[in-house]
Amino acid sequence: MYTQESTSAAASSLIDALPDKIDVFRCPICSAVTANYDSLRRHYDECHVAEIPPIMVTLRLNGRQTEVLAPPNWTLQRTLQFKLGLTGAKHMCDKGVCGSCTVIMDGRAVLACTTLVVECQGKDIQTVEGIAADAKWKPLVDAYCRWDAMQCGYCTPGFLVSAKALLDKNPNPTEEDCREALSGNICICGTYPRHSTAILEAALKIAEDNQAKGAQR
């Protein structure tokens, strides 16, 4: 059964599994293991002169400091999927046009399929898994599920991330604001009107939750 609790817990587990540090510096060409990143680079200089070594990137991913080794031509989406086990940022158009791979980087919604991982050094990145694992955003996920703001569901995480990025900046959006904020996300199943409905409902609930917390304090 996929419930809010079970999926939130699954997202938390994926985040917990992110590597703080790289333990093994293995050469992707010959599988030789080196002591650290510098020695891996030296190994390239000595054994694979014509090749470009992988880059090491440190980023803050869903609140966790994470190190990753990836080829320098890899996008953030590819790195998230193949190196870090996060598949919420979906591979769809691979051209920066459909929004299915949307993540939030330093507070801005960006497209992980056209962002090179090398550009992410030191950045604060939130993926849909981070939103799912954060209880604060339960009302948004709940509203998406109550209103069927998805059909086949492939593009949905990208929409949800765009919606969260909107609410970060504008906690009281209008329907027009929602349409504008989601205009970079394409849903072939045509769920568009349902997203605005869900976001507006979530914004109200989040405001109520905040008010209740304020009253408790």
Next chain:
Amino acid sequence: MPDLVGANGQREDFRVVGKPNLPGKVSYALATGIAKFGIDYVVPNMLHAKFLRSPYANAKVLSVDTSKSLALPGVVDIVTWEDEDFQTFQKQSFYAAPPGPRRQWLDNYADQEGVEVAVIVVAEDEDICEEALRLLDVQWEVFPPVVNTLKGLDPDSPHARPRDEIYHGKDPFARLVDEPKKGNVTKALTVQGDVDKALKEAENIIEYKLMLPAFASQIPNPPASVAWWFNDPYATEPGPSLHIEGAVQRRELISALYKVPVENTVQEGIFQGGKYCDWGMRRSQEITPLLARRTGRPVRCANTREDTFDFLMNERFMYMKVGFTNEGLITAIDDYSIADGGIDGNASFGTANDHGYGPYYTMKCLNIRQYMEIVDTNRGKMYLSGQHCPFNWDSGTMAIYLIAEKLGKDPIDIAKLNLHGPDSQEDDRSVPSFDVCLEEGKKLMNWNWHASGMKKLPDGRYHGASFRYQICPRHAFTSYYTKLEYRFGKIVMPTQGPVTGIYAVECNAMVVAEELGIEYDDVIVEYNYKEVFTPVGGGSDGTTASAWVMKECAAKLKQQILEAAAYEAENPPPPAMKGPQLPPGPNPLKGYKAEELDLVGGYVVVKKDPSIRRLLEHAALQIIVATYAGRPPDALWSLGRGKMLDTMNTAYCEVAVDTETGEVEILRLGAVADPGKVLRPTSLESQIDQVMFFSQGCQLLEEMVWDERSGVRLNNNMIDYKKPTTLDVPHIDRKFLETRAGNAAYGASGISHSLANTHMVIIAIHNAIGVWVDPPATPDKVLKALGKI
């Protein structure tokens, strides 16, 4: 009220069915990204595979030198079409394979630019695969491409399928003309009555053309799979076991392809993504087990989004001649069309077999001829549809509009005049469902018909409107095998999946909750690929027909639960290590028989005094299983029940056309639908939005473009191929009616994509400015039609 056949009769009070905003059973997985689609799977030690994709639209690979590619570090395997593995490896069909020899799974012929051909490379990562493909030395023989359907009709045209005579199987659904195929053309013909005589005697005749555009695949997720072999010590059948992800729901086809016992084939993933009339699998979903067997490692193969523009709604040119009386009653329909048959392996449901389910199906007219020439092309794999496809109903929609224009009448009145009655083509009565849809539709849209070019808006733009109708079809393509398990107060509903976005399993769960007097959340859908039940068989069929079967199963289970409750009240079971703790005191149901009991609100209650009750989980401690197999009675389309009309839907469109700029704005779309009974309103609304938006897309925005000389696709990407966004889609007003006249659960019918269309907006544009613009009606085409450019 046909649903009386069901075990539960025609229920009047609903507690769960029809309730909005119940989350889908997998919605949380989809929304949070936890759901894994085929392309998402990454497994340790995995290799990647890529096909050589043809740069030519019509070509043959003469030879390939793979030596440079094999020498590239990181390349693990290269397979070519000449490899022994491909000599006995044949594509598995979605439906029964046509007789005769079949094409090799991978051969050296390319019949579409970008198609998989001749070579597969397996390497440590996708970049190495790409590099290895670049290093191949391929010798091609290039043939002239056929990407213009009308030119392909010419007997002297180049052949789109050089080896066609060897492997071309007949479409099992089409009524083909029994004559040798000439050039690229196959013919199909269906005739009812005497069309020539009826045309000769007709008081009026209109002739018109429609161009149905080719528009692109509706698959959002690029198809992909990953597979590996393993030794399962617990396997019931001897031999290695296969694990594949990404071939969702097609475990049996994969096991047949690889001659592995289905019991030894594992396919756990349930998320299929969108597959709107795009059935079957891509090669990337079928090849990975072979490559994994050759390399001894897991192998992943994924299409790119560009690759996934290989499947299209077919282009079709329709030339119509319609005879009608001075009142507007259609007496003859001569429908000749030229359809793009695409490459080998098109999905060709009902090529010309449309009298059984199409726009003419609904009309009184008894003289109908449909003649189609299907032209093989190198444009892509086509959904080669007859009028049965909702898009193609617009040949009828357009006839009604043009007759109305000619006679100065409202097209709604012309439609009413031409629609036959509920029971047959000869039935002169009106269809109640149609009447109420029209009544509500007129109210919803403030319907006030005007002739073309007669209404100008205050801002100077021209106003146009249009209307169309369709049937909400009674489906039952297939039987369903349902199973329900009562377990300590909850109901477990095992299902194979897959999850396709139609919320079919949710409708089934709602029906179960309704029948068993429990909450929707207490119906636990357990996904297990080894189960048989799958609520799939076409969108409507999967939702409503399977729900009817599930209702019967729930009725059986209910009876068994009540019998168990009566038995256990007399024979209390001894304490068990597991299961609920029973409350102290006597069982209040003691002394009552099963027939005196009912299930209400999670309790077993005494019918005559519901205050005497026991919590369900305490009343029946047994684990109880019920099964039911079958399909709803009186399905029309698939069981040939004749031309009955029961549940209908209507759609409306208003546009504003700026004759200075050529811009078309959809002011409003309306849908009034009678699906018999609304099972799950939230997903029904969403289904209607979807078809309205992709209908809008193909009429205003979307168009696949080929270079005619090279046959190369010019816009197979999401930048150049324009899909509607949140800022493009108009407002849709919807209203649902419930006549309970369908054949599925509680009198529901399917609605599926029956509101999909290619000409509702186009007709509204004509109503605004009095000229025809072929879809997509982009501003330049509007201005050209107006003679301004």
